[in-house]
Amino acid sequence: LGTLMRQKLVDFWRQLFVLDNDNIFEINGSLLLPESVFKASGHLDSFEDPLIQCKSCKSMYRADHIIAQNTGISAEGLSLEELDKIVEENKIVCPSCKGELDKARQFNLMFSTGIGPVSGNKGYLRPETAQNIFVNFKRYASFMRNKLPFGIAQVGKSFRNEISPRNFLIRVREFEQMEIELFFDPEMANKFSLFDFVEDVEINIVTKGMQEKEWSKPLSMSVKDAVEKEIIPNQVMGYFIAMESEMLQALGIPKESFWFRYMLPHETPHYSGGNLDLEVKLSIGNVEIIGNAYRTDYDLKKHEKASKSTFTIVSNNKKVLPHVVEPSMGVGRILYTILEYCYREDESRTWSWFKFPASIAPIEIAVFPLMKKDGLAEYAQDLHLDLKDAGFVSFYDDSGKIGKRYARADEIGILYCITVDYESLEKDTVTIRDRDSTKQARVPIEDLEDVLDALLEEELTFEELLENQKNN
Ligand code: GAP
Numbered sequence: 001l002g003t004l005m006r007q008k009l010v011d012f013w014r015q016l017f018v019l020d021n022d023n024i025f026e027i028n029g030s031l032l033l034p035e036s037v038f039k040a041s042g043h044l045d046s047f048e049d050p051l052i053q054c055k056s057c058k059s060m061y062r063a064d065h066i067i068a069q070n071t072g073i074s075a076e077g078l079s080l081e082e083l084d085k086i087v088e089e090n091k092i093v094c095p096s097c098k099g100e101l102d103k104a105r106q107f108n109l110m111f112s113t114g115i116g117p118v119s120g121n122k123g124y125l126r127p128e129t130a131q132n133i134f135v136n137f138k139r140y141a142s143f144m145r146n147k148l149p150f151g152i153a154q155v156g157k158s159f160r161n162e163i164s165p166r167n168f169l170i171r172v173r174e175f176e177q178m179e180i181e182l183f184f185d186p187e188m189a190n191k192f193s194l195f196d197f198v199e200d201v202e203i204n205i206v207t208k209g210m211q212e213k214e215w216s217k218p219l220s221m222s223v224k225d226a227v228e229k230e231i232i233p234n235q236v237m238g239y240f241i242a243m244e245s246e247m248l249q250a251l252g253i254p255k256e257s258f259w260f261r262y263m264l265p266h267e268t269p270h271y272s273g274g275n276l277d278l279e280v281k282l283s284i285g286n287v288e289i290i291g292n293a294y295r296t297d298y299d300l301k302k303h304e305k306a307s308k309s310t311f312t313i314v315s316n317n318k319k320v321l322p323h324v325v326e327p328s329m330g331v332g333r334i335l336y337t338i339l340e341y342c343y344r345e346d347e348s349r350t351w352s353w354f355k356f357p358a359s360i361a362p363i364e365i366a367v368f369p370l371m372k373k374d375g376l377a378e379y380a381q382d383l384h385l386d387l388k389d390a391g392f393v394s395f396y397d398d399s400g401k402i403g404k405r406y407a408r409a410d411e412i413g414i415l416y417c418i419t420v421d422y423e424s425l426e427k428d429t430v431t432i433r434d435r436d437s438t439k440q441a442r443v444p445i446e447d448l449e450d451v452l453d454a455l456l457e458e459e460l461t462f463e464e465l466l467e468n469q470k471n472n
Pocket residue numbers: 127128129130160162169170171172173175177179288289290291326328329330331332333334
């Protein structure tokens with residue numbers, strides 16, 4: 001079920017960001033890359049987290065995490081000296097043995113290995129999907145006939161040797177990212193044609209200024225206003241931010257639960273032209289699930305220098321070294337968020353259930369015979385196969401009482417259960433049970449596919465279906 005959901009999420013993202021756009025194409029790059037790539041990108045020198053070790057039991061912790069747990073201070077991005085000072089001032093000790101903590105030191109998060117039989121040929125598992133795209137930039141630019149703007153998308157595994165993995169899918173050492181590098185002429189950053197389609201989308205945002213004081217509620221404003229007020233660095237990022245906000249809501253995550261926070265200088269690399277993380281309120285605290293970075297021309301410049309070649313192209317009769325905006329989404333973190341926000345426990349049923357929208361539900365419909373006997377099972381089996389042929393993700397279940405089967409379907413978020421009963425044999429009609437209201441409607445078999453399509457596409461509500469039946 002998790003795999004089906006993951007596939008649906010990736011398909012949803014691909015449709016929205018890649019297939020619906022004429023200028024964004026997807027690649028599938030290598031997971032393992034030579035050392036020279038990460039020397040050039042800067043990861044070898046600075047892709048690190050602060051590590052702190054207990055002098056007695058030798059347990060290791062991420063210094064900023066242990067500080068946040070003990071004091072509530074957000075210490076991400078602080079220097080080693082600053083971290084040591086906070087640990088000392090707050091008398092923070094080892095959580096497992098209460099021993100004294102050593103000084104913090106930096107720990108590089110990349111997994112290294114040897115490439116090929118020759119010793120000394122070092123390589124690394126990629127810590128983000130992005131670097132494949134930068135090193136191959138010239139090839140993609142030529143494929144796009146050097147016409148800016150264009151985007152290269154990629155879905156795949158990234159690897160980080162996290163000091164303390166935790167919280168199920170939230171912090172793991174092997175995770176999937178859905179990333180896009182959108183290359184554009186910096187002089188056209190506020191003339192991005194796709195922006196026109198989304199400029200009125202209202203988003204929740206936490207500005208730099210708000211973070212100077214205690215903030216309790218994000219601001220709501222249109223992306224157009226946010227770009228004009230320079231809260232969002234440019235229209236290119238504004239486009240992605242608006243689309244992300246719409247995407248999460250379509251996946252069942254309520255708008256009031258997430259916001260875009262402007263990253264403070266100590267949280268962003270020096271080259272950043274402005275980063276806005278999408279943060280969501282979860283039971284474990286506020287978590288970044290999407291990072292939006294204005295990477296400027298930093299990466300292309302670094303790879304240009306290391307490869308001793310030029311990445312400047314002639315686009316629209318002008319020499320340009322493109323700038324980059326990067327929306328980077330964590331597949332696991334988004335799935336985790338969907339699970340939390342779609343989970344339901346209520347008094348109307350004695351079982352818990354998931355209110356997944358059709359866009360993410362691992363299984364959309366189920367077909368049940370009321371009983372196994374008298375030809376009901378055969379009728380239901382045929383119907384299930386017909387529905388599968390018609391493209392529905394259907395599940396067949398004939399074991400146990402019908403109530404139990406409805407409960408099992410609710411537990412995995414199946415939206416509609418179709419039951420074949422004795423009336424089906426006589427009149428070729430079936431009942432559809434709605435997961436959310438638990439109400440049932442009877443429909444003729446010949447209308448079933450159209451009705452299910454309309455319900456799943458949200459062109460028809462279940463209440464409207466019931467109303468139509470009353471009127472007929
Ligand atoms: N290329 C930019 C980049 O990698 P990031 O903010 O480090 O930016 C982007 O990561 C997203 O990847 C995060 O918002 C998060 O969803 C996901 N991610 C990062 N580290 C992760 C980890 N250890 N476990 C699960 N997801 C992770």
